[in-house]
Amino acid sequence: xxxxxxxxxxxxxxxxxxxxxxxxxxxxxxxxxxxxxxxxxxxxxxxxxxxxxxxxxxxxxxxxxxxxxxxxxxxxxxxxxxxxxxxxxxxxxxxxxxxxxxxxxxxxxxxxxxxxxxxxxxxxxxxxxxxxxxxxxxxxxxxxxxxxxxxxxxxxxxxxxxxxxxxxxxxxxxxxxxxxxxxxxxxxxxxxxxxxxxxxxxxxxxxxxxxxxxxxxxxxxxxxxxxxxxxxxxxxxxxxxxxxxxxxxxxxxxxxxxxxxxxxxxxxxxxxxxxxxxxxxxxxxxxxxxxxxxxxxxxxxxxxxxxxxxxxxxxxxxxxxxxxxxxxxxxxxxxxxxxxxxxxxxxxxxxxxxxxxxxxxxxxxxxxxxxxxxxxxxxxxxxxxxxxxxxxxxxxxxxxxxxxxxxxxxxxxxxxxxxxxxxxxxxxxxxxxxxxxxxxxxxxxxxxxxxxxxxxxxxxxxxxxxxxxxxxxxxxxxxxxxxxxxxxxxxxxxxxxxxxxxxxxxxxxxxxxxxxxxxxx
Numbered sequence: 001x002x003x004x005x006x007x008x009x010x011x012x013x014x015x016x017x018x019x020x021x022x023x024x025x026x027x028x029x030x031x032x033x034x035x036x037x038x039x040x041x042x043x044x045x046x047x048x049x050x051x052x053x054x055x056x057x058x059x060x061x062x063x064x065x066x067x068x069x070x071x072x073x074x075x076x077x078x079x080x081x082x083x084x085x086x087x088x089x090x091x092x093x094x095x096x097x098x099x100x101x102x103x104x105x106x107x108x109x110x111x112x113x114x115x116x117x118x119x120x121x122x123x124x125x126x127x128x129x130x131x132x133x134x135x136x137x138x139x140x141x142x143x144x145x146x147x148x149x150x151x152x153x154x155x156x157x158x159x160x161x162x163x164x165x166x167x168x169x170x171x172x173x174x175x176x177x178x179x180x181x182x183x184x185x186x187x188x189x190x191x192x193x194x195x196x197x198x199x200x201x202x203x204x205x206x207x208x209x210x211x212x213x214x215x216x217x218x219x220x221x222x223x224x225x226x227x228x229x230x231x232x233x234x235x236x237x238x239x240x241x242x243x244x245x246x247x248x249x250x251x252x253x254x255x256x257x258x259x260x261x262x263x264x265x266x267x268x269x270x271x272x273x274x275x276x277x278x279x280x281x282x283x284x285x286x287x288x289x290x291x292x293x294x295x296x297x298x299x300x301x302x303x304x305x306x307x308x309x310x311x312x313x314x315x316x317x318x319x320x321x322x323x324x325x326x327x328x329x330x331x332x333x334x335x336x337x338x339x340x341x342x343x344x345x346x347x348x349x350x351x352x353x354x355x356x357x358x359x360x361x362x363x364x365x366x367x368x369x370x371x372x373x374x375x376x377x378x379x380x381x382x383x384x385x386x387x388x389x390x391x392x393x394x395x396x397x398x399x400x401x402x403x404x405x406x407x408x409x410x411x412x413x414x415x416x417x418x419x420x421x422x423x424x425x426x427x428x429x430x431x432x433x434x435x436x437x438x439x440x441x442x443x444x445x446x447x448x449x450x451x452x453x454x455x456x457x458x459x460x461x462x463x464x465x466x467x468x469x470x471x472x473x474x475x476x477x478x479x480x481x482x483x484x485x486x487x488x489x490x491x492x493x494x495x496x497x498x499x500x501x502x503x504x505x506x507x508x509x510x511x512x513x514x515x516x517x518x519x520x521x
Contacts, residue, residue: 032501032503032518032519032520033471033500033501033518034503034516034518035469035471035477035501035503035516035518036469036477038423038424038425038467038469038479039422039423039424039425040394040424040425040426040427040428041086041385041394041395041396041424041425041427042086042087042323042355042357042394042395042396042397042398042426042427043084043085043086043087043396043397043420043424044085044086044087044088044089044137044139044357044396044397044398044399045080045085045087045088045089045362045398045399045400045401045402045405046089046091046141046359046398046399046400046401046402047076047088047089047090047091047401047402048090048091048094048141048401049062049091049094049099049108049110050091050094050110050149052363052401053363053366053367053368054366055363055366055401055403055404056403057076057401057402057403058072058073058076058402059072059110059111060072062109062110062111062112062113062153063112063113066119066120066121069111069119069123070121070126073123073126073127073130074130076402076403076406077130077131077134077136078134079405079406079413080134080136080402080405081134081135081136083405083413083416083417083420084417084419084420084421084423084424085136085399085420086135086136086137086424086425086426086481087136087137087138087139087203087204087426088127088131088136088137088138088139088402089139089141089204089206089284089398090124090127090138090139090140090141091141091143092124092140092141092142092196093105093141093142093143093144093192093193094108094110094143094146094149095143095146095147095148095149095152095176096146096147096148096156096160096161096162096178097109097110097115097160098192099111099123099124100122100123100124100125100196100200101118101122102192102195103195104188104191104192104195105159105160105161105192106156106157106158106159106160107119107157109152109153111123113153114153115153115154115155115156115157115160116156116157116158116159116160124140124196124200124202125200128200128201128202132201132483133483135465135480135481135482137203137204137426138202138203138204139202139203139204139205139206139282139284140196140200140202140204140205140206141206141207141208142193142205142206142207143207143208143210144178144180144189144193144207144210144211144266145177145178145179145180145185145189145210145211145212146175146176146177146178146210146213147161147162147169147176147177147178148162148175148176150174150175151174161178161188162176165184165185165188167182168182168184168185168188170237170238170239171238172213172216172235172237172238173213173216173217173235174216175213175216177212177213177237179239179242180211180212180259180262180263180266180309181239181242181243181246181247181258181259181262182242182246183246186262186265186266186269189266190266190269190270190273193205193270193273194270194273194274194277197273197274197277197278197281198277202281203281203282204281204282204283204284204322205270205274205281205282205283205284206283206284206285206286207267207270207284207285207286208285208286208287208327209286209287209288209304209308209310209327210308211263211266211308211309211310212237212259212263212307212308212309212310213237213308214307214308215234215235215307216234216235217233217234217235239259243255243258246258256306256309259309260305260309260310260311262309263309263310263311264311264314264315267285267315267320267321268315268318268320270283270320271283271320271321275432279432279433280429280432280433280464280509280510282322282323282429282432283320283321283322284321284322284323284324284325285312285315285321285323285324285325286324286325286326286327286359286398287304287310287312287324287326287327288302288304288308288310288312288326288327289326289327289328289329289330289338289342289358289359290302290303290304290338290342291304291305291311291312291313291349292304292305292306292313295313295345296341296342296344296345298336298341299336299338299341299342299345300336301338312324312326313349316346316349316350316352316354316356317349317350317351317352318352319352319354321354322354322355322429322431322432323354323355323356323357323396324346324354324355324356324357325357325358325359325397325398326342326343326346326356326358326359327358327359327361327400328342328343328358328359328360328380329359329360329361329364329400330361331372331376331379331380332376332379332380332383339358339380339383340383340387343356343358343383343384343387344387346358347387347393352431353392353393353431355393355394355396355427356393357384357395357396357397357398358380358384358397358398359397359398359400360377360380360381360397360398360399360400361400362377362399362400362401362404362405362412362416363400363401363403363404364376365377365404365412366404366407366412374411374412374415375415377399377412377415377416378415378416378418378419380397381395381397381416381419382419384396384397394427396427399416423479425467425481425507425511425513426511427511428508428510428511428512428513429510429511430510430512432510433508433509433510433512434510434512435461435508435512436461436508436512436513436514437457437458437459437461437462437463437506437507437508437512437513437514438457438458438459438461438506438514438515439458439505439506439514439515439516439517440455440456440457440458440463440466440504440505440506440514440517441455441456441457441458441517442454442455442456442502442504442517442519444502444519453468453502453504455504457484457506458506458514458517461506461508462508462509463484463506463507463508464483464484464507464508464509464511465481465482465483465484465506465507466481466482466483466484466504466505466506466507467479467480467481467504467505467506467507467513467516468480468481468482468502468503468504469502469503469504469505469516470499470501470502470503471499471500471501471502471503472499472500473499473500481507484506484507500520501518501519501520502518502519502520503516503517503518503519504516504517504519505517
């Protein structure tokens with residue numbers, strides 16, 4: 001029986017892929033066996049330095065040396081690849097800052113402990129290279145309009161948006177925000193994101209649920225009949241100036257509608273801007289899981305349409321994103337069965353066939369006092385897969401957060417890892433380009449018991465990845481994904497005495513696969 005096994009490249013030994021031609025493989029002595037198909041599923045995790053109930057992904061603390069930060073990141077990516085993930089969503093803009101060198105924002109204090117502190121290397125460039133070397137996609141995650149973190153480090157660098165453009169800044173309760181109602185502010189934030197698309201080899205751009213801020217209230221205490229009575233009053237977002245100038249003066253009658261239009265304009269411009277620079281870079285959005293209470297009937301909860309001014313259903317209906325990862329942070333079978341009901345609802349609101357890949361509250365299995373059972377996340381993954389049986393919609397999900405999967409007790413990793421026994425590729429995005437590459441041209445030569453493979457594209461269609469499958473003498477297929485730009489790679493020694501067959505498939509930038517090229521020593 002032929003079985004499959006995912007062999008993380010970080011754990012491999014010495015198998016050379018070279019761009020130059022090698023001696024052709026010896027004549028095939030038997031009919032090659034077609035390799036097993038590799039499933040398609042988006043298996044991602046958010047990675048952020050933001051602390052949350054004791055979790056912190058990367059860097060684990062500010063002020064670590066560059067070498068320590070790099071070592072930590074390599075370790076996390078090794079574990080992600082070994083577990084079976086295929087994408088990382090890395091937080092690169094927390095609040096008017098950057099985890100990469102930028103003319104739009106100072107260095108994040110999450111790196112060195114102070115705003116503007118140079119860590120001595122480019123963390124985003126390093127993360128992209130290290131992720132790709134392990135067959136992981138890297139999506140850059142931005143909080144567009146959050147200017148400062150509550151209780152964040154001070155002072156901020158002179159290049160911070162709060163100092164460069166104080167006219168855009170709004171204090172709101174404990175929060176500090178860039179006003180989305182100011183067109184110049186929106187354009188500035190948009191260009192800061194597009195700058196990353198221009199300069200880095202990222203696979204995707206990702207924004208989450210922070211558009212207008214979650215509402216805050218103040219407590220007012222007054223005496224009523226000699227008793228102290230506390231009441232809570234909602235704090236209005238202080239955008240009177242931009243509303244008068246860019247809303248009421250432009251004919252808008254309703255401030256809420258105007259605020260939603262500001263965010264709609266931003267999301268549409270982001271999608272169009274990314275595609276104008278690099279059409280194959282995907283755009284993902286992770287909104288609050290409930291668009292509006294009552295949609296679908298029976299669902300209650302926070303109204304993100306009215307509170308965050310996020311008309312996320314419109315973005316999906318208009319095709320202004322390539323995938324949506326609604327934050328379905330409820331257990332399967334829990335309150336109102338929100339997880340399954342909302343997963344189905346989001347998929348029903350999808351006329352353009354974009355991907356719906358729920359965000360999972362994975363760290364909640366370790367959160368006190370109401371922690372979920374260890375198998376809660378596996379049941380969510382199973383629910384997502386079951387709901388897509390018989391459809392053309394591939395499954396997928398995003399874990400919040402990676403550090404939850406790397407806990408030292410190993411229980412969650414074992415539970416989730418059991419769902420990832422079979423390797424999976426990120427699904428293709430055919431609406432971004434449906435051309436399939438030709439089967440690659442593969443040659444092989446053996447030296448000192450090892451096998452060197454030379455792989456070249458079979459035609460002019462650009463190739464992003466090589467999918468390499470190897471059939472061993474034990475009838476086991478091993479699978480690895482390599483960046484197509486690699487000139488030479490180290491992998492396990494796979495001499496002709498150890499391998500019955502090689503199968504190499506070209507994967508385009510939009511994820512479309514070629515037929516495999518088969519080689520049998």
